[in-house]
Amino acid sequence: MGKNQSSKIFSPELSCTARIFTLTPHFTQADHAIAGLAINHPQLVATSSARELGRHSDVSEASVIRFVQKLEYESLKDFRDALKKELVNSQTAGNSSVSTQPNTPTEALAQVVALCSQALQMLTTAIDIEELGRAADALEKSTCIHFFAAGGSIRVAQHAAFKLLRLGYPAYAQSEPFSQIAQASIVQSGSVAFGISFTGSTKSVVDALAAAKENGAIVICLTNFAGTQVTELSDIRLITPAPGGILAANSAQTRVAQFAILDALLTLITPRCEYVEK
Incomplete structure (x- = not known):
């Protein structure tokens, strides 16, 4: 990206993490390696x-510099300074792996609300809107919708399946892995297989x-990491931010996104159908 201000797509205030997730669909293999390290x-x-960074990511120094430029930082130092600032803000909000323990119910609630608000704010800039539209079109035209998930994502899948049933769409979300495999084996052309996996690697x-x-x-996927087995299998990829990295798998901010x-x-x-839930 050039230095011309009119060619820039990010506001100066946008965090490193949000920039990374915004550009994830357009990353090269080297970019994905560096992004994974940064997250x-x-x-x-x-x-x-x-x-x-090149040694840790198994890429060249030139790839590191190109990655920084794609994120619209003038230099590696600017990128590192912005990342340090984000780390400080995350620690202040209790979003680090060694977070400040809240002392009162009010502090605990405020901490969780702040994390969820951060996740939703990041979501508005990180999600690929075109992919979101394609996913909606695929669901609307499908003959049947099958959800596949594991762990905490199962509840998210069941919520979606229930809502779709209320709207008149045949939708299913089995909770047991063996039942999901059996369900997948009878999926037919014209159906949608919707996978939900935080890591993108759930077997x-x-x-x-x-x-x-x-x-x-x-195949549609909803995940927090690009360049994974789930995204490689998918025709439509919905990638949401992971503010806390891989340790945020079962956190409130992940689920709310x-x-x-x-x-x-x-x-x-x-x-x-004529009935629509109010």
Whole structure:
């Protein structure tokens, strides 16, 4: 990206993490390697030279510099300074792996609300709007919608399936991995296979999506990390921010972002029945 202000897409205040997730669909393999390091090991990245970052990511120094420029930072120092600032803000909000323990119920509630608010704010800039629209179109045109998830994401999948049923769409969300594989084996062309996985590498979800894709289903994924097995299998990729890195898998901010995306999809599609839940 050039230095011309008119060519820039990010406001100066936008965080490193939000910039990374915004550009994730357009990253090269080298970019994904550096981005993964920045998301999961921000303290290391914030204090490393270009040579050290290249060694840790198994990419060249030139790839590191190009990555920084894609994020619209003038230099590696600017990138590291911005990342350090984000780390300080995260620690202040209790969003680090060694967070300040709240002393009162009021502080605990305020901490969780702040984290959820941060996740939703990041979501508005990080999600690929075109992919969101494609996902809504695929759901609306589908003959049947099958959800595949594991762990805490199962509840998110069941919530979406229930809402879709109320709107007149055949939708299913099994909770057991073996039941999901059986469900995937009978998916037919014209259906949608919707995988939800925080890491993008959950084996049961990967296996189910692979089976459904082989049967001709359109595959949609909702995940927090690009360049994973789930995203590689998917025709449509909905990638949400992961403010706390890989350790945030079952956190409130992760779930609120997932629910927000699914509710946005439900808002976009046309009901197939006369009754619409108020």
